[in-house]
Amino acid sequence: MSDHALVCRLRTLIAVEPGLGYRALHARLKEDPEFPNVGLKRVQSALQQAREVQDDLAGPVDQQQQHQQQQDQLGSPPIDTGGQEGLAEEWHLQLPGAPTAQELQGWRCRGKHFEIKGSCLTLAVIPGRGKGYLAAKSIKKGDILLIETAFCSSTLGPSEFIDMAIQCNRAEDAAFFRDEVMSLTCGASQHHALEDILQNNVYQCSRDCEYSALFVATARFNHACCPNAFVDSTRALAVVRALGDISEGEEVLTSYVPVSDVLEARQSKLATKGFLCACSRCQEEALASPCFLVPCRCGNFQFSMQDDSLPLQECVGCGSPYDRAKSVLNFAEVQQANEFMRTPAAAQSDTRHLVQNLSPLRDLLAVGAQDGAPPANTESIQLLNSLANCHRFCAVHLTGQHHTTAMGEFFACKAQLMHAYELIHGRNTTQRDLSYLINLHRLLNDELAQPSHAILELWKQKLLDACMLQFGQPLLPPGVSADLSK
Ligand SMILES: [Zn+2]
Ligand SMILES: [Zn+2]
Known part of the structure; x- marks a missing residue:
C-alpha cells in the first residue's frame, strides 16, 4: 500500500x-x-x-x-x-430500508450504485417525455422501489455545482460517470455541459436539509405535481417509496417541486428545468384553480370564485345558492386584514382587539360559510395563522379558564389552517411537503399543549402515517429542518 x-x-x-x-x-x-x-x-x-x-x-x-x-x-x-x-x-448512511454500511461497502467495491427492488421498475421511452420509469409489476403503497448511493453531494450554496463537478471529475467510477451521468438530461440548456446536467438533476436532500446530491438512477423519474412516489434522501443515500398502489404499466412519478405550491409557482420553478408541466393536476387546476373554490355546506360540492365563473351558482347536491360577488367582497376583507397585520400599527395593537377583528373573518373561511372566502388560498392560511398566533399570545399572558379558552381557540384555528394546508397539496397525491410535516411536528410539541386537546391525537396519527409512508419511520427525521436537528 x-x-x-x-x-x-x-x-x-x-x-x-x-x-x-x-x-x-x-x-x-x-x-x-x-x-x-x-x-x-x-x-x-x-x-x-x-x-x-x-x-x-x-x-x-x-x-x-x-x-x-x-x-x-x-x-x-x-x-x-x-x-x-x-x-x-454515519447517520446519513442509515435510512430505513437501506442496506447496512457493510453491504454498501460491498456495493462500492463492485461498482454498484443503485438497486431497483424486485425489478419493479423498467426504464422506458414515454411518448413526448423522454425516458421514464414504468411499474414492471403491481406495486403496493409504501413499497421501496429504488435504493441509490449519491454520485456526488454538496452543502447548498453558490459553489454547490462547482463542488459537485470537481467530485465528478475525480470519480473513481469513470465509466459510470461517462455513460450514466453524462447521459442525463440537461433541461433548457443546449450545451450538455456537466454543470447544466447537475443543475437539472440535483435535488435538496429530504432529511439532510443543508445538502443537495446527485442520484443518477433516481434522477430518471419523470415529474408530476401529483406524484405517486417519494424520494427520501441524505447526502449519501436515497430510498424511493411508493406513495400509493401503482398498477403494472403505470408511470412512476416523483415531484421536483413542493406539491403544496400553487400552479403558477410550480410552473415557474419547473420552467427553470426547461419544461412546462402538463400533468393531470396542472390541467385540472388550469380549468378550476383550487385557490378559488368555496365548499358548499353539504360538503359534496364546491362553488367557484374565479372571474370566469357564473355570478350566481347553485349546489347540485343540496341546492344551496352562492353569490360570487359577495364571496369576492368577503375574500377582499381577508386580504385587507392580512395587509393590516403586516403594518407597524398591528404590532402596537392590543392583541384582544386583533382577535375581535380577525375572528369573524375566520368564520368566512369555514366549510359551509354562506358566500365564504376560499379556504385553500395562501391569504386564508395567512389569516388563520395570524389569528392563531394572537390566541396563543393571549394564552401565554392569561391564567386559569382564560388561558384554557385561548389555547382551545389557538388549536381550533390551527386545525382549520392545517386542513386548508392539506387541501393545497392537491387531491391526487398522498405526499405531504416537509413544511406541512414540520408544522404538525411543532404543534404536537407545543409546550402549552394539553392532552385534553383532542385534535392532537388526529395530528399525531397524520404525522405518523406521513412519516411511515415517506421516510419508513414513525417520527420526523431530525435532519428535515435545521432547527429540528439542533
Ligand atoms: Zn403538473
Ligand atoms: Zn351543497
Whole structure:
C-alpha cells in the first residue's frame, strides 16, 4: 500500500463527505480491503496531504474543515468519543430500508450504485417525455422501489455545482460517470455541459436539509405535481417509496417541486428545468384553480370564485345558492386584514382587539360559510395563522379558564389552517411537503399543549402515517429542518 494510494482514497472520501474527521476516516479505511491495517497516525498525515491537494483545487477551506484541521493538528479531539465518532457521523448512511454500511461497502467495491427492488421498475421511452420509469409489476403503497448511493453531494450554496463537478471529475467510477451521468438530461440548456446536467438533476436532500446530491438512477423519474412516489434522501443515500398502489404499466412519478405550491409557482420553478408541466393536476387546476373554490355546506360540492365563473351558482347536491360577488367582497376583507397585520400599527395593537377583528373573518373561511372566502388560498392560511398566533399570545399572558379558552381557540384555528394546508397539496397525491410535516411536528410539541386537546391525537396519527409512508419511520427525521436537528 503506497502513501499515494492512501492520499487518493482519502481525497475521494472527503470529497463525498467533507465533514468526516480523521477517526471516522480511519474506521472507514479499515473496512476497505485495500487498507485493512492502516494506522491512525498514517491516516492523519495522509489526510493533511489530501486536504492540501483539495485546497489547491477547491480554493479556500470552509470553516468546518479549518476547525477539523486545527483539531487534527492538536492531536486527539478535545472530547474523547471512545471511537464512536465514526458511528455518529454515519447517520446519513442509515435510512430505513437501506442496506447496512457493510453491504454498501460491498456495493462500492463492485461498482454498484443503485438497486431497483424486485425489478419493479423498467426504464422506458414515454411518448413526448423522454425516458421514464414504468411499474414492471403491481406495486403496493409504501413499497421501496429504488435504493441509490449519491454520485456526488454538496452543502447548498453558490459553489454547490462547482463542488459537485470537481467530485465528478475525480470519480473513481469513470465509466459510470461517462455513460450514466453524462447521459442525463440537461433541461433548457443546449450545451450538455456537466454543470447544466447537475443543475437539472440535483435535488435538496429530504432529511439532510443543508445538502443537495446527485442520484443518477433516481434522477430518471419523470415529474408530476401529483406524484405517486417519494424520494427520501441524505447526502449519501436515497430510498424511493411508493406513495400509493401503482398498477403494472403505470408511470412512476416523483415531484421536483413542493406539491403544496400553487400552479403558477410550480410552473415557474419547473420552467427553470426547461419544461412546462402538463400533468393531470396542472390541467385540472388550469380549468378550476383550487385557490378559488368555496365548499358548499353539504360538503359534496364546491362553488367557484374565479372571474370566469357564473355570478350566481347553485349546489347540485343540496341546492344551496352562492353569490360570487359577495364571496369576492368577503375574500377582499381577508386580504385587507392580512395587509393590516403586516403594518407597524398591528404590532402596537392590543392583541384582544386583533382577535375581535380577525375572528369573524375566520368564520368566512369555514366549510359551509354562506358566500365564504376560499379556504385553500395562501391569504386564508395567512389569516388563520395570524389569528392563531394572537390566541396563543393571549394564552401565554392569561391564567386559569382564560388561558384554557385561548389555547382551545389557538388549536381550533390551527386545525382549520392545517386542513386548508392539506387541501393545497392537491387531491391526487398522498405526499405531504416537509413544511406541512414540520408544522404538525411543532404543534404536537407545543409546550402549552394539553392532552385534553383532542385534535392532537388526529395530528399525531397524520404525522405518523406521513412519516411511515415517506421516510419508513414513525417520527420526523431530525435532519428535515435545521432547527429540528439542533
Ligand atoms: Zn403538473
Ligand atoms: Zn351543497
